[in-house]
Amino acid sequence: MMSRNISFRIITFGCQMNKSRSEHLSYLLSRSGFVVAPTPEEADILVFNTCAVREHAVERATNAINQMVENIVSQRGKVPVVVICGCMSELIRGKLLQKMPLVKLLAGTRRWDMIPSLLREALDKEEKICFFGEEENTPFLENGYIRESRTFAYLPITYGCDNFCSYCVVPYVTGRQRSKPEDLVLRELGDILEEGFREIVLLGQNVNSYGKDLGVEFTFERLLGHIERVFGQEKIWVQFITSHPRDMRKSIIEKVQESNILCPYFHLPLQAGSDRILALMNRGYTQRDYLEMADLIRNGFSDAGIGTDIIVGFPGETEKDFQETLKVVEQVQFDVAYTYMYSPRPLTASSRLQDDVPQRIKEERLKTLNTLLREIHLRKVEKRIGTVVEVLVEKEEDSYYVAHTRSNLRVYVRKKEDLRPGNQVMVRLQSLRGTKIEGKVVAAGT
Ligand code: SAH
Ligand code: SF4
Numbered sequence: 001m002m003s004r005n006i007s008f009r010i011i012t013f014g015c016q017m018n019k020s021r022s023e024h025l026s027y028l029l030s031r032s033g034f035v036v037a038p039t040p041e042e043a044d045i046l047v048f049n050t051c052a053v054r055e056h057a058v059e060r061a062t063n064a065i066n067q068m069v070e071n072i073v074s075q076r077g078k079v080p081v082v083v084i085c086g087c088m089s090e091l092i093r094g095k096l097l098q099k100m101p102l103v104k105l106l107a108g109t110r111r112w113d114m115i116p117s118l119l120r121e122a123l124d125k126e127e128k129i130c131f132f133g134e135e136e137n138t139p140f141l142e143n144g145y146i147r148e149s150r151t152f153a154y155l156p157i158t159y160g161c162d163n164f165c166s167y168c169v170v171p172y173v174t175g176r177q178r179s180k181p182e183d184l185v186l187r188e189l190g191d192i193l194e195e196g197f198r199e200i201v202l203l204g205q206n207v208n209s210y211g212k213d214l215g216v217e218f219t220f221e222r223l224l225g226h227i228e229r230v231f232g233q234e235k236i237w238v239q240f241i242t243s244h245p246r247d248m249r250k251s252i253i254e255k256v257q258e259s260n261i262l263c264p265y266f267h268l269p270l271q272a273g274s275d276r277i278l279a280l281m282n283r284g285y286t287q288r289d290y291l292e293m294a295d296l297i298r299n300g301f302s303d304a305g306i307g308t309d310i311i312v313g314f315p316g317e318t319e320k321d322f323q324e325t326l327k328v329v330e331q332v333q334f335d336v337a338y339t340y341m342y343s344p345r346p347l348t349a350s351s352r353l354q355d356d357v358p359q360r361i362k363e364e365r366l367k368t369l370n371t372l373l374r375e376i377h378l379r380k381v382e383k384r385i386g387t388v389v390e391v392l393v394e395k396e397e398d399s400y401y402v403a404h405t406r407s408n409l410r411v412y413v414r415k416k417e418d419l420r421p422g423n424q425v426m427v428r429l430q431s432l433r434g435t436k437i438e439g440k441v442v443a444a445g446t
Helices: 016-031 055-076 087-092 095-099 112-124 170-174 182-194 220-231 250-258 275-280 287-300 319-332 359-384
Strands: 007-012 045-050 081-086 103-107 129-131 152-156 199-203 237-241 265-267 305-312 336-341 388-397 400-404 410-414 424-433 436-443
Touching: 007 016, 016 045, 016 081, 016 112, 016 152, 016 199, 045 055, 045 087, 055 081, 055 087, 055 095, 081 087, 081 112, 087 095, 087 170, 095 103, 103 112, 112 129, 152 182, 182 199, 182 220, 220 250, 250 287, 275 319, 287 305, 287 319, 305 319, 305 359, 319 359, 336 359, 359 424, 388 410, 388 436, 410 424
Parallel strands: 007 045, 045 081, 081 103, 103 129, 152 199, 199 237, 265 305, 305 336, 410 436
Antiparallel strands: 388 400, 388 424, 400 410, 424 436
């Protein structure tokens, strides 16, 4: 098996951070001589980079992985080498081997630089290998990526999380926050521009706390200032996610206002509207704090996007608490929202509270919330039909180009227009099909 090029495919579950880490692992594997297979079915090695944030995610991942491996075995009559890594395996570790007997290499979230050599070892051995790096605070020096998109590039600036929101398993599986040194961020950004990307997404679980682990002088504002000074005249868009409402500050909003390249889209997870639930969640802000921050954003830009994540059915959430969530949703008029039913996670503080909101009520609240969010979205978009906006073309999808504005409003442009991913053009918002906004090019861009 070692004489020819051994091929791999990485299948990623979960958040953008995971997608970015898969792009890094792809680089590590390619650098050590493995090659990317054209499809998962043809790959000698299948790597699954997993997520553990909700129980549902764990179940979905185990089922999807087993199913996919079984299909490939029946199609090809040959068992691929299966690697599982990431948050789910960090959390469940050896127990995964019972759920998934075909796994050859099991790794966690740390020391991925070891994966290529462990994989070579696993290929030569009968036994399975389990490897869980234990070093908590290794300096965050991961770089080198084989990126999936040719238009936008993820650039992680922190890894791990120090916030310990009571429901969340992320700090336990990814460790303490480690910020990427400023010079490395700038160097990577330079490389990304040289490769021709038009959009950069700075990533972290809480980008606003960037630098706290490096020293008092290293702040997110300072990093944004450096980025603006070095790259401010380039024709690029720079977004950052996720902003934690507790650490969001006026000075960060001002950096975006002053910038040519930073986009006014703020992903600011609310999680809940009731102060009592927010305190139980250990979020560190009140409804009032949140609304003040949202006002600062709305008043600071002619067109800003505010995105959010919301959990319904946290332990002890009453109908009155839930109404507070709806009230905030109505006031802030969110542009983008991801909504979830509470799911108790091992190790977390809230898993010691009784998960006492019945499933039926959780489902009802989720439905009510999503209906309100959809109504708000439609109301907002209808008002904008006829206006002209600048968009960046992201990708092609069926008979459309998918594009978005700086504030992250998604716009579909019919393929009969002559565009390419990466183009920046002015479009008139013309019509709404379901929730799809169609636009027509009014001025050619670059
Ligand atoms: N760092 C980001 C997101 C982390 S996880 C932040 O702080 O916002 C992504 C989202 O999953 C969270 O924002 C939250 O809404 C949801 N989530 C996390 N743990 C959850 C749980 N136990 N049950 C339900 N949703 C959860
Ligand atoms: Fe989880 Fe809170 Fe950290 Fe986000 S900020 S990853 S929700 S602990």
